[in-house]
Structure formats: structure tokens, C-alpha cells
Amino acid sequence: MRGTPSGLRAWLLQRLTAVYMIAFVIFLLAHFATDASKSYELWRSWMMHPEASIATFLFFTALLLHAWVGIRDVVLDYLQPMIVRLPVLAMAGFSLLAMEAWVARILLLSP
Amino acid sequence: MKFFIYRFNPEKDSTPCMQHYDIALQPEDRMLLDALVRIKAADDSLAFRRSCREGVCGSDAMNINGRNGLACVTRIAGLKEPVDLRPLPSFPVVRDLIVDMTRFFKQYHSIKPYLINDEPPPEKERLQSPEERSKLDGLYECILCACCTSQCPSSWWNPDKFVGPAGLLQAYRFIIDSRDQATRERLEDLNDPYRLFRCRSIMNCTEVCPRGLSPSRAIEKIRLLMVKESI
Numbered sequence: 001m002r003g004t005p006s007g008l009r010a011w012l013l014q015r016l017t018a019v020y021m022i023a024f025v026i027f028l029l030a031h032f033a034t035d036a037s038k039s040y041e042l043w044r045s046w047m048m049h050p051e052a053s054i055a056t057f058l059f060f061t062a063l064l065l066h067a068w069v070g071i072r073d074v075v076l077d078y079l080q081p082m083i084v085r086l087p088v089l090a091m092a093g094f095s096l097l098a099m100e101a102w103v104a105r106i107l108l109l110s111p
Numbered sequence: 112m113k114f115f116i117y118r119f120n121p122e123k124d125s126t127p128c129m130q131h132y133d134i135a136l137q138p139e140d141r142m143l144l145d146a147l148v149r150i151k152a153a154d155d156s157l158a159f160r161r162s163c164r165e166g167v168c169g170s171d172a173m174n175i176n177g178r179n180g181l182a183c184v185t186r187i188a189g190l191k192e193p194v195d196l197r198p199l200p201s202f203p204v205v206r207d208l209i210v211d212m213t214r215f216f217k218q219y220h221s222i223k224p225y226l227i228n229d230e231p232p233p234e235k236e237r238l239q240s241p242e243e244r245s246k247l248d249g250l251y252e253c254i255l256c257a258c259c260t261s262q263c264p265s266s267w268w269n270p271d272k273f274v275g276p277a278g279l280l281q282a283y284r285f286i287i288d289s290r291d292q293a294t295r296e297r298l299e300d301l302n303d304p305y306r307l308f309r310c311r312s313i314m315n316c317t318e319v320c321p322r323g324l325s326p327s328r329a330i331e332k333i334r335l336l337m338v339k340e341s342i
Contacts, residue, residue, distance in 0.1 A: 007301075008337045073311075076304060076334030077268045 014069045017062035024059045053107045060103040064096045112136050113193035114150060116157065119204055127204070136187065143190070144171055157206040166321060169256025172199055173208050179258035181321045194287060199261035200272065215257045217241040218274045222282040222300070227293035243289040250284035250329060252322050253277060259316035259326050267311040272305035276316035276326030279307060283329035286336065298337050 037043035046052055071092045079085045114135055134149050144161055151157050158218035159182070160170040174183055174197040202210035228237065259341035260266050260275035274282065279301075286297050301307040307330065316326040 007304045007306070008334070008341060010304065011334065012338060013306055077265065108179065 010069045010072070013065055015067075017066040020062045021066065022057060024055065029082075047107075055109045057103060060107075061100065064100050068093065068096050112146065112187070114146070115193040115195045115276075116150070116208070117197040117204075118157070118207055120156070120206055120341065123149075131193065131249055141187060142183055143175065143185040143187055143194070146187055146194075147182055147196075157208075158206045161294075167254060169254035172256040172258050172261075174198065174200055174261075179262045179319045181256060183259070184321060189200055190309070201267045202257070202261055210257075210261075212257060213276070214270055215255075215260055216273070218260075219281060220275060220276040221291070222278050223297070224281050224285065224286070226285065226288065226291050227296075228290055229292065237290045239289055246287045246289075247284060248281060251282075253280055253324055254322060256321065258319045258321055262319045263316040264313055264315070265311060269305060269309055273309040276308050276310075276330070279310070279333065280324060280326040280329045284332050286333060294336075295340065298333070298340055301333060302337060 037046055045057070070091065075085055075088055075092075079088060114132040114134065115129050116132060117127055118124070118130045121208065132150050132154070134146060134153060140146055140149065142164075144164055147157075147159055148159070151159075159173070161183065162168040162170040164183045166181050166238055169181065172179060173182055174195075175182070176191055176195050179199060196208060198204050198208045198210045202212065202215070203212050208282075210263055226237075255277060257277060257279075257332040260277045263273075263276055265273050266275045282297060282301060285291050291297075310327075310330050312327060312331070314327045317328070320326070
């Protein structure tokens with residue numbers, strides 16, 4: 001299928017997104033350990049800075065891409081009949097896209 | 112010593128069954144194959160493959176107490192009784208412990224297990240430095256016993272599309288052979304969602320290889336080479 005990453009691309013994507021996610025989580029934990037915001041407004045203003053919101057948006061993008069590769073792997077391994085495989089992959093793909101749009105709305109588009 | 116052996120004769124049985132055996136072993140019986148030969152002397156209907164009796168032909172690969180191995184190099188001492196003997200998992204059973212290896216060999220042939228070099232052959236041989244030759248160590252020793260591929264869950268779920276650990280180990284053996292010129296084609300052939308990339312690094316293959324080889328390492332090296340070629 002055209003839109004689906006080839007073997008190597010999917011594998012590489014899975015690893016690169018994992019590296020970014022680990023780095024992000026470590027950074028986030030370090031930030032909260034050292035410089036935790038004292039109130040909701042302070043946290044929100046920190047989060048709405050472009051660096052924080054874009055980095056977080058990239059984290060969720062990485063998470064959803066990683067999840068897509070993982071779900072696709074499970075489906076390719078265990079669901080052989082095309083009548084089951086295509087709808088499951090399509091539903092998974094659409095759900096992940098919807099979540100991506102939702103995250104974009106929250107992080108990038110809200111005032 | 113007690114044995115619990117898988118029996119199936121397609122000419123007589125409709126379903127397989129497990130049969131108990133209790134055999135007196137002699138002090139000189141050290142390997143599982145010795146015990147199997149004694150069992151066959153008592154019950155001639157038991158069928159199993161065996162040839163070299165020293166771990167180099169791969170004929171007597173079977174599932175021993177849940178783990179694949181070669182009967183001729185598996186020591187009797189240390190085997191939990193009753194010793195559970197089954198044919199290699201997921202391979203079609205021909206009879207008792209004998210399996211059909213056709214699919215396994217088909218995957219092996221699909222990776223083109225021969226040197227591809229279009230240059231005219233030299234007088235004596237294609238030369239290779241000791242360093243280049245040492246890259247083949249840990250790859251050429253494969254005896255194609257199928258212990259690895261038969262223990263690989265990815266091979267169980269997609270036996271016709273996933274090449275399997277043995278095939279991929281041999282693919283790597285030719286990819287890093289300095290005399291082979293079809294490296295790019297070999298790497299491209301393996302770059303689809305199934306041929307190599309069903310491998311999840313479960314590493315059952317490396318765990319059970321009776322020759323101590325590491326298909327997982329070979330597969331990882333192929334992946335890294337693919338990345339290098341593509342970037």
C-alpha cells in the first residue's frame with residue numbers, strides 16, 4: 001500500500017520516535033523536578049510558549065506514529081484475512097489521525 | 112528412563128497422540144539420539160531422521176522438552192523426565208518426529224544462497240583477505256537444521272512471507288561476503304514489510320541454535336546496512 005511505510009521506513013520510524021519520546025519524557029521529568037510551576041496559570045503560560053507547545057506536539061505526533069507502526073505490525077502478524085485486516089487498519093489509522101487533530105487543537109490553536 | 116513421544120502415522124491415524132516409553136539405558140548412552148535408537152530397537156514403528164550423530168548434518172532436529180535441539184548432541188543427563196519429544200513446531204508432520212522441510216528450503220532458496228559475481232572467474236580463486244574471510248565466521252557454520260526458524264513466533268504466524276532466521280542468516284552471509292557483487296539487490300529484496308521486518312528481536316533463534324550462531328545479530332546487521340544504504 002502506498003501510504004504505509006515500507007519495512008525499513010516503518011522500523012526506522014519506530015526507533016526514531018522512541019528516541020524522541022524517551023528524550024522528551026526525561027526532559028519533562030527533569031523540568032518538573034527542578035522548576036515545577038506553582039499554579040495552573042504559571043504552568044499554562046509555560047506550556048503555551050512555542051518551545052514547550054511545539055515540543056509537546058511533536059511528542060504526541062511521535063507517539064501516534066509509533067502507535068501506528070505498532071498496531072500495523074500486530075495486524076500484519078495476526079490478522080490475515082483481508083476482510084478483517086483492511087477495516088481494522090483503516091479504523092486504527094482514522095482514530096490516530098483524529099487524536100492528532102485533537103492534540104493540534106489543544107496545543108497549537110487554542111488562545 | 113521415561114519418554115513421552117509424539118506419534119502420528121497419516122496412513123493409520125486421524126489425529127496425533129503422545130506415547131509413553133520406559134527404556135533401560137546403558138552407561139554408554141550419553142546423547143538423546145542413543146536413547147532414541149534404543150527405543151526404536153524396542154518399537155520399530157517410531158520414525159525419526161538421523162545421520163551424522165555428531166551435530167553437523169541437522170537431520171535429527173526436534174523439540175525436546177519444549178525447546179528445539181539436535182538429538183545427537185543433547186545430553187541425556189539433565190533432561191527432565193518424562194522426556195517430551197515432539198517434531199519441530201509449526202512444520203507439517205510427515206510421520207512421528209519427521210517434518211516436511213519444503214517451506215523452510217523454499218525460503219532459503221529465495222534469498223539466492225550463492226555467490227553473484229559477474230567478473231570473469233580468475234585462474235585459481237577469487238581472493239579474499241583474512242579480515243574479509245573472518246566476517247563470514249558465525250554465518251557459514253549454519254547446518255540448516257531449522258531449529259531456529261521452527262522456534263520463531265514470526266515464522267509461525269507468517270511462514271510463507273517471512274524468510275525466517277536461518278534464511279536471513281544466510282542472506283547476511285552473502286551480503287557481507289566481499290566476493291559477492293549483488294549486495295544492493297540483496298538488501299532491496301529484503302526491504303518489504305514481511306521478508307525481514309516481521310522480526311521482532313524475540314531472539315528465540317539465537318537461544319536454540321545448536322551451533323551457537325546468532326541469527327538475531329545477523330538480522331540486526333542487515334537492518335543497519337539497509338539504513339546505511341538508504342541514507
